[in-house]
Amino acid sequence: MINVKERERRQRTFVEQLKKSGASLVGFGDVSVVKSELTNKFPIAVALAVKFDGAVVDNLHNHEPAFHKHQLEVRAFMERLVNVAADFLQEWDYGYEIAPSKVINSNEELSRFQEFSYKTAATCAGLGWIGKSDLLVTPEFGPRVRIAAILTDAPFKTAEPVTEGRCGNCTLCVDACPNQAIKGAAWQRGTAREDLLDAYVCNQKRLDYIPAIGRKYACGRCIRVCPVGRGNNYAPQRKRDTRQRDHHRCAKPMPHRKARSHRQGRLSDGQAFELCL
Numbered sequence: 001m002i003n004v005k006e007r008e009r010r011q012r013t014f015v016e017q018l019k020k021s022g023a024s025l026v027g028f029g030d031v032s033v034v035k036s037e038l039t040n041k042f043p044i045a046v047a048l049a050v051k052f053d054g055a056v057v058d059n060l061h062n063h064e065p066a067f068h069k070h071q072l073e074v075r076a077f078m079e080r081l082v083n084v085a086a087d088f089l090q091e092w093d094y095g096y097e098i099a100p101s102k103v104i105n106s107n108e109e110l111s112r113f114q115e116f117s118y119k120t121a122a123t124c125a126g127l128g129w130i131g132k133s134d135l136l137v138t139p140e141f142g143p144r145v146r147i148a149a150i151l152t153d154a155p156f157k158t159a160e161p162v163t164e165g166r167c168g169n170c171t172l173c174v175d176a177c178p179n180q181a182i183k184g185a186a187w188q189r190g191t192a193r194e195d196l197l198d199a200y201v202c203n204q205k206r207l208d209y210i211p212a213i214g215r216k217y218a219c220g221r222c223i224r225v226c227p228v229g230r231g232n233n234y235a236p237q238r239k240r241d242t243r244q245r246d247h248h249r250c251a252k253p254m255p256h257r258k259a260r261s262h263r264q265g266r267l268s269d270g271q272a273f274e275l276c277l
Ligand code: SF4
Pocket: 176, 177, 178, 179, 180, 181, 182, 201, 202, 203, 205, 218, 219, 220, 221, 222, 223
């Protein structure tokens, strides 16, 4: 049995080491609210987020293959990060289970896919809310993150959960979806995914590209247009190129005068945004 000081030291060390290893966000959530065999055994979730490169996301409508490649790289990076976290938990003799991640390759798989949701872990850990797009939206990086979770019985201190969305009157992702898959509803804890997103339409429309390009289309329009956290996730070497764009929170490459239209709105916490489309 370890004392409180040692427990806190371990938690601090854990976060520091994960951040050194490349985690953009690390949170701890009480997931016992999700009633399942898994969460009874492991009631604490370690939620991890790795940010995407903002320049790749900004340009995904022009260069989808680069976004696809970037997603694969970040996914592989996240797998390594999860292993770093698992090594620490093992060293300290805590029980854990790595919540499985799966690439959905058919709508049959989508309907069978009942694994523990990373997004639940992330909201329980206070990392962000579920946007109208059904993506996790973090204040720091918006939905431009890859997330993962490890469930554990380690007695880590947990954060205040996020229980409702902060999208306010924004509908940019709803309007940007080429397949009308996003329904425009606001999320709160307990909202069913199908009330936010027609995941079957999103999945199928992207699967339809397989004969043409040999793989599922990455799309990502809903990620690209979200105004939350824009400008926070540019790779350092690209910062110079994007400075003006960040100033305007502009979704289109400069020059700004070429923007076809502007959209303004307000998130529920009062933060105003303007996007040039
Ligand atoms: S990934 Fe594309 S199709 Fe799917 S919800 Fe987002 S914008 Fe729509």
